[in-house]
Amino acid sequence: MTGDAAARWAGTVVPSWTYRWLLPVVWLGAITASFIGDTGRCSAEDPSVCGPDLTFSFGVIACFASLVLLWWQPIVAALAGVLFMVLDLRYDDVGSARVGWSVYGVLCAALLLWIFVSRRSQRSLSARMPRQPVQVPPAARTGISGRLLVAAALLLVGAAALGLLRWMDQREETHIRRAVEQTAVAKATNADGELVLQLPDGSSRTVSVLDDYDTGAQVPVLVDPADRDWVRLRAEPADNTFWYTVAGGAGVLAFLFVLRDLRLRRARPRRSWSGQGLLVRIDPHVSAAFAVRSADGTVLLGFLDSELDDDESDLRLLEAFSALDEEEQADAPAKLKREWAETLQRYRGHALLVGDLVEGSWPTLLLGGQVLRPVSPFRAPRKLPWRGETVGSLPVDIEPQDDAPAAAAIEPARVVPTLPWEVPLRARAWWSLPGLIAVLLAAPLAVGAFANWGQWFAAFMATLAGAQLVHSLGSRALFRVTATATDLWIRTGWTDQRLSWRSVESVEVEDEAVSLEAGDDWHVVGGIADKDLTQVAAVFETLRLRSRTGLPEEPVTRRLSPVLLINAVYVAICVLILALTRWNPF
Secondary structure, three states, rough: OOOHHHHHHHOOOOOOOOHHHHHHHHHHHHHHHHHHHHHOOOOOOHHHHHOHHHHHHHHHHHHHHHHHHHOOOOOOOOOOHHHHHHHHHHOOOOOHHHHHHHHHHHHHHHHHHHHHHHHHHHHHHHOOOEEEEEEEEOOOOOOHHHHHHHHHHHHHHHHHHHHHHHHHHHHHHHHHHHHHHEEEEEEEEEEOOOEEEHHHHHHHHOOOOOOOOOOOOOOOEEEOOOOEEEEEOOEEEOOHHHHHHHHHHHHHHHHHHHHHHHHHHHOOOOEEEEEEEEEEEEEOOOOOOOOOOOOOOOOOOEEEEEEEHHHHHHHHHHHHHHHHHHHHHHHHHHHHHHHHHHHHHOOOEEEEEOOOOOOOEEEEEEEEOOEEEEEEOOOOEEEEEEEEEOOOOOOOOOOHHHHHHHHOOOOOOOOOOOOOOOOEEEOOOOHHHHHHHHHHHHHHHHHHHHOOOOHHHHHHHHHHHHHHHHHHHHHHHOOOOEEEEEEEEEEEEEEEEEEHHHOOOEEEEEEOOEEEEEOOOEEEEEOOHHHHHHHHHHHHHHHHHHOOOOOOOOEEEEEOEEEEEHHHHHHHHHHHHHHHHHHOOO
16 A cells, blocks of 8 residues: 555544544533523423433433443444434424534534545545455454453343332332322422421421422422331422433443444454455554554554464563553563564564455454454544644664673672671661651541541541551561572562572663563562662572572462551551441540
């Protein structure tokens, strides 16, 4: 694919800001207009005004689907927007709402038309580009995917919602059969917005209401003589139909997940098939997907999330994407970074794209002898009015520097300190230990004070915040690295990690740490004083070499550290204070 052809293809893409940003703003405007224009009052003569409305309950699914799905499946969201416009024009008598949803529905219809024309143009341009015949090997069995599990869980949620609805309706019918009508007087509205009613017998009831009622107004109510706590306003019957919304929404989402899973399986046939490959360039992207560009690399076409047929190779590739993340790189040993870069380099270069080059399609990538199967649909770059997504996040050069000098070998120390040896660390911040002691003393007092004042939420949050501070400050103040003749102990938070010297394959000095390679894992020992880095690495190398006795390697083990004990004691004290305050207030 040439740069000119790719530029024409990219020019047909619907800018993502139109459905990811513009339409949500219009949706908010439409729903605001609906609330502002709705001035209807609940009526005892016509309880249906504020009572159950089955049509509205199902219509709300389309309303919120037209917003929620815009970032995931814009076509489905636009269809839902058009559907809700039709329902609103048919059943809504609020003028401002009809105007607002008409504007939103027309924009959704325009988006649908634009997407249809865009993808038709993309398919036409892609069909005219030169291709070459290829043979795609069969894909492995997909099995039960996460999407199917999520769909099953959503169906269970929907079934539970319908069961709860049936139970609530039956209970309400029982109360209605026993209820008698009375006229109550509205006394006041409390701080929670609930209406305080005085019944003819002089007793008071508090009910949640939708409408506003003036103080002193007479309000017809239904009272159940067999249940003193049950009361209903005649103008506001119980409305449990929102559970239909929950069940219907869960069903719609389950259906969409199943459809997405079927598309995935269709894109990964379990038999060999012939196709036409389009020459493109792919590059690993920080999003763990592949950036697809024109063959000359000048035009970004989009991104495709793919995986390899070989599970082991795919796992290594997934881990190698960490090389593109600055935070992951900062904590990784140099040797691991080089391995990541070497892995990514094998999946960078010219490839053949087999399938439709259309946004929303599921194409396959052939790179040499490797097959990259799609995991999600191909998507075009995101666009905003002032900028668009580019390959700027891709490194200019991730090839390992073959001509760079190898890391200097660590010379074993001739003299080993007396074992066990506590590794010299940088001076801790002076406030670490005093801060830990201060939190251990002050936090329980704060928890007790809040609980005694009746502020239970504040007391609970103080307990959680104090536990986090104890963990953080304790990890700083009690951090230790201790070397013995057979093991290296590293205290990290709540555990002491034990690494056997027999398992360590190499020792390297990083910028501010010493990294130890053990099998497929790397252990980075930080916090060592800069002037002692080389000496510490030399001692580690000596202990490693001395442990080479031919005995089998030992796995990494852990034991509980004093930090966890301190944290547990703190939490136990706070819980005890809360219990004593609850049952025996001061």
